[in-house]
Amino acid sequence: MVLSFLRVRRAIGLLGFFLPAALIAYGLAFGGGILPSMSDYYYSPMREIFVGTLCAIAVFLWSYEGYRPRPGEWLSDLTAARTASVGALAVAWAPTLPDAPATCTISQCLLGDHTASIIHFAGAFAFFGALAAFCLVLFVRGPEDDAEKRASNRIYRLCGWTIVTCIAAIALVFFGPRQIGQPLAALDAVFWLETLATVAFAVSWLVKGDALRPVASAGD
Secondary structure, rough: OHHHHHHHHHHHHHHHHHHHHHHHHHHOOOOOOOOOOOOHHHHHOHHHHHHHHHHHHHHHHHHHHOOOOOOOOOOHHHHHHHHHHHHHEEEEHHOOOOOOOOOHHHHHHOOOOOOOOOOHHHHHHHHHHHHHHHHHHHHHOOOOOHHHHHHHHHHHHHHHHHHHHHHHHHHHHOOHHHHHHHHHOOOOOOHHHHHHHHHHHHHHHHHOOOOOHHHHHHOO
């Protein structure tokens, strides 16, 4: 069972690294540059990679049970993993608004572009929010009784606050004053903030899966 947990954690972490790396590689290799956000790649030739990777992450998260919740505990590994899984599926299956007319997906045809976009944004915040909860609450539980645990917890907290900061900055771009949001959007800030948040969650899961044990051990 422990080995199974480790494999699932590593798979989630590796997929988290793969997605932004694949999108960046595509932009550099084919001269299209970086799109304004990860979600915009749904309307590019990288759609299958974007949707497929998110669905794979969702499957692994749904299968992750983690530690058995304590009596009366409302935030558990299972609850957070299922929340993140549903969020990832919402991002994959309910695309953001297209910049140009495009053939509607099933969700867009049934719900309309704007409703699908709202579900997309809600899913993204649920996804990253649940992953931040893993880093800041769930992964750091237990006594810090050795140097490796203390170092790992520092990494988790750094990753968690990185995710929270990126979410807040993305919200500022979309919902903050235009004089702030527009210049940041012009710099593709949303894409790079999403990339940073995704890499942060990937690092935390690889550390939890013992795939980055030398990094954790060197942190103390």
